[in-house]
Every structure is written in structure tokens, then in C-alpha cells.
Amino acid sequence: MTLLNVDTEKCKQDGLCAGDCPAGVIYFKPGQYPELKRGAEAMCLRCGHCVAICPHGAMDHAEVALADCPPIDPALAITKDQAVQFLRSRRSVRRFKADPVEKADLQRLIEIGRYAPTASNAQVLRWLVINDKGRLDTIAGKVIDWMRGLVAGSGEGLLPYMPAVVNAWDKGFNSIFQTASCLVVAMAPAGSRNGMVDLTLALSYLELAAPQFGMGTCWAGILQHAMESSPAIKAEVGIPADVPYHYPMMIGYSKVRYYRLPERKPPVITWA
Numbered sequence: 001m002t003l004l005n006v007d008t009e010k011c012k013q014d015g016l017c018a019g020d021c022p023a024g025v026i027y028f029k030p031g032q033y034p035e036l037k038r039g040a041e042a043m044c045l046r047c048g049h050c051v052a053i054c055p056h057g058a059m060d061h062a063e064v065a066l067a068d069c070p071p072i073d074p075a076l077a078i079t080k081d082q083a084v085q086f087l088r089s090r091r092s093v094r095r096f097k098a099d100p101v102e103k104a105d106l107q108r109l110i111e112i113g114r115y116a117p118t119a120s121n122a123q124v125l126r127w128l129v130i131n132d133k134g135r136l137d138t139i140a141g142k143v144i145d146w147m148r149g150l151v152a153g154s155g156e157g158l159l160p161y162m163p164a165v166v167n168a169w170d171k172g173f174n175s176i177f178q179t180a181s182c183l184v185v186a187m188a189p190a191g192s193r194n195g196m197v198d199l200t201l202a203l204s205y206l207e208l209a210a211p212q213f214g215m216g217t218c219w220a221g222i223l224q225h226a227m228e229s230s231p232a233i234k235a236e237v238g239i240p241a242d243v244p245y246h247y248p249m250m251i252g253y254s255k256v257r258y259y260r261l262p263e264r265k266p267p268v269i270t271w272a
């Protein structure tokens with residue numbers, strides 16, 4: 001099979017595939033069947049737009065197989081109001097049930113994360129899952145040691161929240177991971193120019209999908225800051241030193257429920 005395979009029985013020669021191809025690699029002339037431009041194989045983004053846009057199921061792609069691309073079910077479409085409420089009701093969850101997080105649930109959420117867009121459809125993200133309260137306690141302890149140094153130091157690098165975090169730890173509360181026993185870290189390799197954007201979007205997908213699975217998430221920004229400042233903490237988490245882009249997210253079964261949609265500042269827009 002070549003990269004593109006057109007089923008000539010089904011193709012209506014409407015040119016939709018060629019017109020929507022973001023890389024412009026499909027040659028089409030009215031009255032003919034679409035085909036991959038000569039020598040254009042490397043330029044194809046493997047984004048599957050040509051498969052997705054064909055209403056006749058006539059286009060197959062060697063790396064985005066038609067058989068793996070289910071039809072969109074109009075019955076599952078959501079209304080504008082549903083979309084707004086869905087997006088507005090996303091919350092950072094910090095209170096988690098003590099139940100161990102099932103590997104299958106984590107796998108399902110991470111699989112949803114891979115449908116987030118990636119620049120040039122690069123799909124180079126890697127995932128690290130630490131599903132072990134003991135390990136999270138050890139990592140948090142290292143973060144606290146690092147933070148204690150800053151609290152006791154000259155003031156350089158000290159952030160306003162740090163004394164309270166250290167204080168809480170000394171009183172037995174872990175503000176770094178709250179009540180989470182599981183951490184998901186999204187990573188992108190060196191050389192991925194949009195690595196940080198790609199992994200942020202994937203984690204956002206996880207965050208949005210989590211409540212539908214009875215789960216909740218919270219970005220672990222304190223740990224991220226510690227890892228950016230201390231290679232030893234990054235190593236403790238298990239992120240290879242040569243992986244420059246990463247962000248950790250707490251995850252677990254949510255213990256809380258919210259009843260209202262909190263308001264946010266109005267957008268600042270320049271209509272240029």
C-alpha cells in the first residue's frame with residue numbers, strides 16, 4: 001500500500017481531501033482521483049485530515065488507517081451550553097480519595113491526552129507515571145529540603161508561598177502534592193520546538209477528561225519549579241537530564257464536588 005489509497009468505488013472526486021490537506025501533498029484535478037504528489041511522502045503530516053474529511057470513506061492512509069478512524073456520531077455532539085458548562089466546570093482538584101489509582105484508568109486518560117494537537121502533528125510526548133504515595137512523599141521531602149534552603153537563605157529565589165509550604169509540611173501537611181498519591185508527568189524531548197506547548201495541551205485534555213472518569217487533577221507547579229531549579233529533584237522524579245520539557249500533574253479519584261462556576265477576570269482584548 002502506498003501512503004494514500006483511494007477506493008475508486010467510493011470516491012466521488014469532490015476534491016475535499018486535497019482541499020483540506022494542510023501540507024498540500026494531494027494532487028487533484030476534477031474528473032480524476034486524488035493522489036499523493038510525487039516525492040511528497042515526507043511532507044505528509046500524517047494528520048489524517050484527508051481520511052476525516054471524506055464523507056464517503058474513500059480515503060485510506062497507510063499510517064492513519066481508515067479502519068482506526070471511527071465515524072463521528074452526530075448523536076454525541078454537545079450543545080453550545082453544554083460545551084460552555086463542560087469547560088467552565090473544569091476545576092483543580094486537591095482532595096483525593098485514599099483509594100489506589102487503577103492503572104487502567106490512568107492508561108485511559110493518557111490515551112485521551114494523545115488526541116490533543118501537537119505542532120506539525122509531531123506526537124513526540126512521553127509519559128511518566130508515579131503511582132506510589134511513598135515515592136511522592138520522598139520527592140516532596142526533597143522539595144521541602146530545597147525550599148528550606150531558600151527560606152533560610154539570602155532571599156534570592158525565595159517566593160512568597162514557600163515559608164507557608166515548609167510550615168505546613170512541618171505540621172504534617174503536604175502542600176506539594178496535597179492529598180494525591182499519583183503523579184503523571186508529560187515530557188517532550190530536546191529539539192521539539194513546541195514541546196512545552198504540546199505537553200501542556202495534552203495535560204489539559206487529561207484534566208478536562210478526568211471528571212468523566214470520576215477523577216480529578218491538579219497541576220503540580222511547586223514541583224515543576226523545584227525541578228527547574230534543582231537537577232537532583234528532577235532526577236529524583238525520574239526525568240532524564242536530557243529531557244528539557246516536562247510538567248507534572250497530580251491525579252486521583254476526586255473527593256470533592258463543585259456546585260457553581262466561579263467567575264474569572266474579563267478578557268483583555270486588543271481588537272487590532
Ligand SMILES: Cc1cc2nc3c(=O)[nH]c(=O)nc-3n(C[C@H](O)[C@H](O)[C@H](O)COP(=O)(O)O)c2cc1C
Binds near residue numbers: 090093220221222
Ligand atoms: C501551571 C499551573 C500550575 C499550578 N500549580 C499548582 C500547585 O502547585 N498547587 C496547587 O494546589 N495548585 C496549582 N495550580 C492550580 C491553580 O491554583 C488553579 O488553576 C487556579 O487557582 C484556578 O482554579 P481552578 O483550576 O479550579 O479553576 C496550578 C495551575 C496551573 C495552570
